[in-house]
Amino acid sequence: MKKLFGMIMERSLLFIIMVFAVSVFGIYTFLTIEQREIPETEVNLINVTTPWPGADKSDVESNITEIIEAEIFSVDGVDSVSSVSQDDVSVLTLEIANSVETKDVLNEVNNLLGGLSGDFPENAADPEVQSISNTFPILSYQFHAEERGELDEIRGDLERLEREVSQTEGISGVTVKGYTDQEYQINLDRDAMAEAQVNPNQILGEIETSLNPVILGQEEDDGNIIRLSFQDETPLSVLEQVRVGQDSTPLPDIAEIEEVTATPEDIVEYEGEPAISFTVFLSSGEDVPSVSEDVEAVMDEGISGLPDSIDVTTLSSERENVEDIFVGLYMSLAIALIAVIISASLGLSLFGSITVMTTVVLSVIIGLIPVPWFGVDLNQISVIGLIIALGILVDDSIVVNDNIERRFTLGDGRLDGVYNGVKEVAPSVIASTLAIVFTFSPLLLLSGANGDFIKALPSILITTMVVSTVLALTFVPAARYLLKRKKVPEHPGLIGKLFTKGSDFYADRVLPAIIRRPLTTFLTVLVIGVLSLGLIRFTPFEFFPEADRSEVTVDLIFAEDQTIDQTHEDANAVLDYMLDEMPHVEAVSLFTGTGLPNLFGASLDQAGANTAQIALQIDKEEISASETINQFEEPVREAFPEATIFMETIIQGPPAGAPITVELYESDLEQLNEQANSLQRTLEDEGALVTTNIGDLVPTINYSIDYDALEENAVSISQVKNELNMLSEGIPIQGIIVDGENRETTLKYSNDYSVEDVEIIKMTGEQPETFPLTDFVEETETESSKYIHHTNGDRMVELKVYADDEAAAEEKIEAFRGEMPETSEMIIGGETSDQTDFFVEISILFGIILVLVYLVIAIEFNSIVMPLIIVFSIFLAISGGIIGLFVTQTPISFLGVMGMVSLSGIVVRNAIVLLDFIEARRKSDAFDIHEAIYDSGRARFKPILLTTITSIIALTPVAFSGDVLFVPLAVTVIAGIAFSTILSMIATPSLYYLYYKVRYRNS
Structure with a gap:
């Protein structure tokens, strides 16, 4: 091994040039990788939309939605199906499994629907299948x-x-x-139609035929092909020439052709x-x-x-x-890089600090090369990952470089110095890097939007740490071999003497005191750590913070039966009130109807003619977005009690849902709606704000057909339905093109007519027989919802609950659950439940992390007890992180928790290398157990303190940046590293000494 190492060292310059050449690819990756504000979250959804003009929601449900749902689960890769049936249209949303290609499912769904088309009603349109992309x-x-x-x-x-x-x-x-x-309406005059003896079907047929293009094709003349064409008049002129009936009555005599605003x-x-x-x-x-x-x-x-x-x-x-x-992020990254350079120069020689600095920069650059393969782009999370990486990458280089310099100081030659310096620390450096890799790898398995959001952090840290270790064990010795000076400074670094004094004080004064009372020392540290965990209850909590932005959106939901014009008028009234009360508003946009086009993270779950959204641009320097909401949302609600009003701002994280959601399942639609309305009233009586996916009940005129009367008089049901269509929305016909624009055209009865005025005409012999439409149709006034929702084929209603006292609301919901019949089912979820699920999932992953770290250390030390000593530093780091959040009153958040998980891999490095030094000295004949502990403390004091300072300084700009998303992460890591470093330098030797006394008590 030494011979191979020597061959590499002899070619140090060539190796260094090769490393710099590889770094070019990293620079290229950095310059070309996609940039965005937040990580891209994956969306695996397919929408299936089937229009059926004129159909009631119940007919849509039974004749379209349920037919598709019965077959759609046979498609491989479909995880779940939700649907909504409403008047005129069925919409199914398919959720696709992550491991399946969406385009494959898309093709299979299209093939399936093609085979079902014959089962749909004749006048239903073909289903439209569309993939929903992110x-x-x-x-x-x-x-x-x-x-x-x-x-x-x-x-x-x-x-x-x-x-x-x-x-x-x-x-x-x-x-x-x-x-x-603009659109056209052909309003039929029934009296004129009766006089001309024509019916709607005759008129519809003549209009369609007149508007259809003339197909003349071509003819042959003396061997030449002559194209034939037809020069038509404008569509409106053509309509005026339409004649119907036996007497060829002009269409304008029996109908008014009217241009109206759609x-x-x-x-x-x-x-x-x-x-x-x-x-x-x-x-x-x-x-x-x-x-x-x-x-x-x-x-x-x-x-x-x-x-x-x-x-x-x-x-x-x-x-x-x-x-x-x-x-701002690049500024923090630059400051972190400068911090690494300065920190390295504090305790390393000039050549040593240059080597460490260069290694860290190369580790970051080369570590970016595989990042796109993880599906990660350059965003806030990945840049913060680079900043954290800078703080911990330096550890490997400092440890290796410091040990090489130590070997030079002990008198080793040029080759022996770099070889022995690397050989002594390589096992612990590799083990600590594996611990970090195993710490962050499980985070790649975090599910859902939270997993997509955080994926960049573990990806960046894993790749850069692996590269850092490789370079620390190869590039650093190659550089030191190439730049070896004859004499290493006695106290290298800008404050080298201070580090030397600190090392001596720690080895000669602190460690002996610890070893004299190891159990007392350990218990003292343990009590401090345990007590600090209790500070959680006094620390604020905010899962994802609001962004520091100037946009505030206002959702307005009015009565379901409102027209869009009435909604627009009411929304303007709300807006006028807000402008009077909120002088810090600088600009406003009002969207009545379907709302904002997915801007500012705002969306309407059930958009329609009764909904609107307002986008406010505020002066955030005067009043922040969150303060605006806290100060004005409730007064606006009180001023307009007839509307459901929500004020929101952009959240720095995945889209958040309602605090509490309740899903009710029941096959009986009437009973289901009654349960939903009853629970809604119960919660609203307690002061909660509740919305449902079926909306409020709307006034409804229900037409029921007397089938016995139809059979008795031999009248077709299609005649009755056509007459009802002609009285209401009418029958769409071929569009009319005006100035290149296709305008919708509808054939209907004039608004002067009602059900009482219409007669069914039955052709019997020479004289037609007529029957009043009221003989076959009965009108009843009622109230009903506009939508029927399914989840995986089962009827469902979802309630979203916003309550100041969520616990009390959940108690009411649970009490309601107890009163539900056995045929009904309730599922409670929401953002609060999602957060609970996240903490359960991260706890499981954290348990896996501890097991993986334990196994790495157990293999390194060939012991089942030694890893417990090292893992104790993780407990201290988490305790320190909580202290930091409490002292600064920084909220415990998603990224704060990620910071605690990150500490698990970061802080074990110091303990691993320290114990590795102690074990190496204990096993040699030159030291007894006390000398082994003291000498290891002296050798590791400076590297531990230097890497700790570097990590803290690197993250300090982020901690003071004011960025509410990343401050909890920075504070957690800074406080955790500082607290763990100080206490683990006390606890680790004491625990090791206790372990030694028990393990070797008979030796």
């Missing part, structure tokens, strides 16, 4: 003007701009909201002016800054050609957010 908005613009007409005039320009942006590489699509559409899906305003929202979505796995720049170039060119009366405001720019965040 795209998110990178740019959103508001085009606004004083008059709506001015926006209508630029619709063609915006549509061209939409096509150009959609074709930009890296863009998944564009969402435009706020257009005003009911909008969204009404958008910006600063009180009508607006068009234009939002651009990024494809999965794309780089935010570069794609944004390409889109902005296209948008700038398109906007420059718009009239001066059109104002354009950027509502959201992800590129600006990413750049602002990364400036």
Whole structure:
């Protein structure tokens, strides 16, 4: 082994050049890896949408939804299925297993639905299957003007701009909201129809035939092919020429062809002016800054050609957010790197500090090379991972370099010095690195959105630590062999004398005192650690903090039976009130209908004509987003009790749900809805705010058909349904193209007619027989929900509960569960439950981590007791982390917990190397047990203290950055390392000495 090592050392320069060459690939990875604000979370969903115009929700459920659900589970890879059946449409959402390719499932679902198409109602549309990707908005613009007409005039320009942006590489699509559409209604006059003796089917057939294109094809003339074409008039002119019935009655004589404004899906305003929202979505796995720049170039060119009366405001720019965040993070990374350099120079020689500094930088750069293979991009979490890595990467290099210098000081030659220096510490360095790898590897198994969110941290730390160890054992000795000076300074480093005095004091004064009373010393440390755990109850908790942003969104939910125009009017009333009460609001956008286009993390679960969202831009320097919500949400709710109102801001983490969710399952739909309404009333009586996925009951006119009367009079049910359709929404017919725009067209009876005015016409002989429609239809007024939800084929209603006293709300829910019949089932979940599940999962993973770390140390020391001594330092580190959070009153959070897990791998390194030194000296004949402990303490004091200082200084900029997401992580790691280092330097020798006295008491 020494011969091979010598051959490598003889080629040190070549080896160093090779390492620098490999680092070029790391630099390339850093410059080309995708950048985004937060990690990309994986979405494995497929939507199946089947329209059935005119159908009631119950018919949709039984004739479409249940048919698909009965077969869809035969598709491999489908984990779960949820569905909603409502009037006119069925929507199923399939959740796909993580291990399955979505495109394979997509193909299989399409094939399955193709075989089921014959089982669907004749007038139902073909199902549309669409994969839901994890795209998110990178740019959103508001085009606004004083008059709506001015926006209508630029619709063609915006549509061209939409096509150009959609074709930009890296863009998944564009969402435009706020257009005003025109449509045509052909309102039939039943009296005129009766006089002309025509029925709706005749009129519908003549219109469709007249609007259909003429297919002439081609003809041959003297061996030449001549194409035939037909020059038609405008569609409106064609409709005016339609004639129906035996007397060829012109359509205008029996119907009014009317151009009307279609009911909008969204009404958008910006600063009180009508607006068009234009939002651009990024494809999965794309780089935010570069794609944004390409889109902005296209948008700038398109906007420059718009009239001066059109104002354009950027509502959201992800590129600006990413750049602002990364400036701060890169600054922290640079400060951390400088801290490593300065810390190394405190206790190492000039050549030693240069070697350590270079090794750390190379470890980070080369460690980035495999990161994309983990599916990790450059985001806040990965950059913080690099900063943490800088603080702990230095440990390997310092340990190896310091031991090489120690061997030089003892008189070893050039080759012997680097060889013995590496050989003595290599086992402990490798073992400690394996401990870190095994600490962070289980975090890659963390499930769900939390796992996707944190995956970058363990990925970065694992790759950089492995590279750091390899370089510490190869690059450091090669550099020291190449740069070996004849004489090593007696006290290397800027404060080398201070480190020497500290080492002597620790070895000559502290350790003897510890060894004299090892049990008392250990118990004292144990009591301190145990007592510190009690500080948890006095430390604030916040799973994911709110971002320091200026956006506040307001969700508004009104009565289910409201029109979108009424909702827009009510939403403006709420907005006016808020502007009067909140002077720190700088700009506002109002989206009535389907709401914001996935901006600012806001979404509406059950969007429709009765919902709206307001986006507020506030002066956060005056009042923060969280303070705005705390101060104004309740007064707004009190001012508008008829609306359900939520104020939210951006959360720095995966999307959060309601604190408590309740899922009720019952096959009897009427009983299910009654249970949901009863539980909702119970919770609301206790002051809770409750929403459901079926919404409020809405006034409903129920038409029941008398089938006996139909049979008695030999009247077809289709005639009755067609007449009801003609009285309500009408029958859609072929669209009319005007100025290149396809406008929807509907054939219906004039609003002057009701059920009482309509007669069923039955052709019998020469004279038709007529029957009042009321002979076959009975009207009843009732209330019903608009939706029927299923989960895995079972009818379900979900309630979301927001309560100040969550414990009391859960008691009410549990009491309600006890009163439910056996046929019903209840499942309680929500954000609180999700957080509990996370802590259970992380506890299991932490247990696995401890076992893996224990096994590594047990193999290293060939002992089943020695690892317990080292693992005790993990307990001290967690205790220290809690003390740090308590003292600074920093909330215990998701990343705070991740910091505690990270400490498990970081702090064992010092204990491993210290005990390895003690064991090596104990086994030699030159030391007795006391001398072995003292001399090891003297040799390891400086490296331990140096790496601790480096880790703390590297994370200090993050701790003082004010970033609410990462401060808990930094505080936890800083306090944990400091506390563990101080107490483990006391506890570890005392525990080892107790172990020695028991293990070797007979020797």
